[in-house]
Amino acid sequence: MIGFLVRHRIGVLSVLIVVVVWEIAGHVSPHSPLRESPVVPPLEFIFGPALIGMADYWRIDWLAPTPIDGGERTLLGAVLALSYHTVLTLSRLVVGLVLGAVIGVALGLAISWSRVAREMFAAPLHIFRMLPLLAMVPLFQFWFGATNLSAIVFVAYGVGVVYLAGTVNAVANIQARYYEYAATLGASKARIYASVVLPAILPELFSSVMLTLGLAWSAVIGAEYIGVDSGIGRMIIWAEFFSHTGRIALVTILLTVYAAASFLVFRGVARRLLSWMPSGDPTRP
Amino acid sequence: MSQGEIVLDNVHCRFRHVSGRTVAALDGVDVTVPAGQLVCLVGPSGHGKSTLLRVVAGLTPPTEGSVHAGGEKVTGPAVDRPMVFQEDTVFPWMRVTDNVEFGLRAQGVGDAERRRTVARWLEEVGLTDFADSWPKELSGGMRKRVAVATVFATGAPYLLMDEPFGALDYVTRLSLQNMLLDLWRETRRTILFVTHDVEEALVLADRILVMRSGRLEDDIEVSLPRPRDEDIRARPEAVAITKRIHRHLGLDDAAPVAARMGVTTS
Numbered sequence: 001m002i003g004f005l006v007r008h009r010i011g012v013l014s015v016l017i018v019v020v021v022w023e024i025a026g027h028v029s030p031h032s033p034l035r036e037s038p039v040v041p042p043l044e045f046i047f048g049p050a051l052i053g054m055a056d057y058w059r060i061d062w063l064a065p066t067p068i069d070g071g072e073r074t075l076l077g078a079v080l081a082l083s084y085h086t087v088l089t090l091s092r093l094v095v096g097l098v099l100g101a102v103i104g105v106a107l108g109l110a111i112s113w114s115r116v117a118r119e120m121f122a123a124p125l126h127i128f129r130m131l132p133l134l135a136m137v138p139l140f141q142f143w144f145g146a147t148n149l150s151a152i153v154f155v156a157y158g159v160g161v162v163y164l165a166g167t168v169n170a171v172a173n174i175q176a177r178y179y180e181y182a183a184t185l186g187a188s189k190a191r192i193y194a195s196v197v198l199p200a201i202l203p204e205l206f207s208s209v210m211l212t213l214g215l216a217w218s219a220v221i222g223a224e225y226i227g228v229d230s231g232i233g234r235m236i237i238w239a240e241f242f243s244h245t246g247r248i249a250l251v252t253i254l255l256t257v258y259a260a261a262s263f264l265v266f267r268g269v270a271r272r273l274l275s276w277m278p279s280g281d282p283t284r285p
Numbered sequence: 286m287s288q289g290e291i292v293l294d295n296v297h298c299r300f301r302h303v304s305g306r307t308v309a310a311l312d313g314v315d316v317t318v319p320a321g322q323l324v325c326l327v328g329p330s331g332h333g334k335s336t337l338l339r340v341v342a343g344l345t346p347p348t349e350g351s352v353h354a355g356g357e358k359v360t361g362p363a364v365d366r367p368m369v370f371q372e373d374t375v376f377p378w379m380r381v382t383d384n385v386e387f388g389l390r391a392q393g394v395g396d397a398e399r400r401r402t403v404a405r406w407l408e409e410v411g412l413t414d415f416a417d418s419w420p421k422e423l424s425g426g427m428r429k430r431v432a433v434a435t436v437f438a439t440g441a442p443y444l445l446m447d448e449p450f451g452a453l454d455y456v457t458r459l460s461l462q463n464m465l466l467d468l469w470r471e472t473r474r475t476i477l478f479v480t481h482d483v484e485e486a487l488v489l490a491d492r493i494l495v496m497r498s499g500r501l502e503d504d505i506e507v508s509l510p511r512p513r514d515e516d517i518r519a520r521p522e523a524v525a526i527t528k529r530i531h532r533h534l535g536l537d538d539a540a541p542v543a544a545r546m547g548v549t550t551s
Contacts, residue, residue: 175372177370177372177374178374178376180342180344180362180368180370180374181368181370181374182387182391183344183361183362184342184343184344184362184363184364184366184367184368184445185364185367185387185388185391185435185436185439186362186363186364186367186388186391186392186439187387187388187391188391191390191391195376195379195387196376199376199378199379200378202378275419276377276378276379276380276419276420276421277377277421278377278421
């Protein structure tokens with residue numbers, strides 16, 4: 001820990017400066033007439049009253065009192081509320097991400113199988129990639145309702161398009177000599193797909209994963225902002241109804257921690273799976 | 286797999302160049318390679334050596350004429366004609382063992398036999414200790430050994446080698462040539478070996494085919510005793526062969542300077 005801080009002292013220092021500047025801004029900014037709505041919420045407010053305030057969103061009369069029915073705000077209630085909605089969001093994210101990745105890669109491989117298919121799908125694919133994802137949330141909710149399913153399908157669509165395009169691209173980038181070598185060794189097309197194409201595109205696919213991790217977080221939060229009435233993204237909207245700036249900041253910080261954690265977990269997995277790669281860290285192009 | 290001769294009958298191979306011009310990479314090649322022969326194809330770059338090999342491999346279809354291997358017409362790549370490329374084609378995502386057994390798996394060879402065959406060929410090329418290594422952990426020369434072991438392990442009667450040792454340093458190249466000769470003596474496979482290095486051809490070949498402008502310009506029997514060390518290669522009959530090839534390549538003293546520099550006008 002100490003070693004880490006010393007090695008990255010410049011980075012640590014700059015983060016500290018940001019925190020200090022935020023804290024100063026929190027104390028010198030004009031005071032809001034509303035006690036729970038400072039213009040710039042200082043840290044002691046975010047992790048104090050704002051955190052306890054999250055208990056408002058605990059609505060199951062179990063383990064902790066429910067303030068909505070006149071109960072007391074407790075730290076346990078706040079933690080329970082945050083955990084409950086985190087689990088909801090995380091499950092939508094993971095299911096959507098896996099679904100999108102599997103369907104996207106499978107479709108990409110299928111399209112790459114023949115040249116006609118490749119050329120047929122190339123143009124529509126580019127159009128789909130350019131559609132602004134968040135602008136399509138209402139449409140998905142019109143189709144699937146403001147439900148879990150809607151959020152999952154939305155995330156799956158958002159990341160699936162990236163995987164599809166990434167797969168088609170990666171297959172096109174494989175060096176012809178690998179196919180030819182495999183073919184002269186008697187490998188069938190199916191075998192070449194399984195033991196040459198699939199591993200050869202893994203490095204590029206993993207960069208897609210890094211890209212879609214960020215995208216998936218945006219997509220799932222976006223879906224919750226606009227329609228789905230639960231999840232950590234929805235908490236921001238609830239907080240916003242009453243201008244609870246501290247709570248908004250708290251959830252934002254939490255989201256940052258989640259996103260960073262998901263990147264770290266995935267980097268570890270990728271490093272292990274790509275240990276055969278000739279050089280460097282595939283997730284850091 | 287049964288051995289037989291490779292027969293090329295009036296093989297033409299024309300490509301449309303990006304400029305729209307049609308280029309004849311092979312322009313009527315007739316040749317018969319008997320079973321068990323080690324044949325080297327020499328000639329300047331871009332004169333059809335590699336195309337000839339690719340046609341035999343079934344990777345490039347001839348525009349005219351036909352290729353038969355062991356009496357069967359070549360219509361595409363098959364496991365009886367594996368190829369070692371000049372570039373590194375050892376699969377980087379497979380450990381050495383998995384690379385060597387790739388052709389055997391494609392043929393559906395059973396587990397026990399596959400393991401035995403792979404162990405044997407890893408030993409033949411001196412890589413037993415590296416069976417579980419990733420290709421990235423090996424040197425360029427060792428990766429070539431993996432490729433050689435892979436094609437030999439398939440049991441294929443015909444082996445195609447497209448300048449396999451061209452990118453290696455001198456010492457490594459010599460040791461790989463010796464290894465290949467040992468393996469060939471042991472197994473008597475039919476080998477077509479493309480090289481631009483006349484000395485390499487002289488060390489390896491039973492027979493040297495000289496290619497120029499898509500045609501077979503010369504067909505030279507090499508009956509020098511092996512191993513063909515410096516003394517053997519300094520014999521008058523060896524020097525005569527070198528001179529004969531150089532003449533075809535435009536490298537003899539009488540040829541114009543441009544030709545000696547390797548500039549071709551065709």
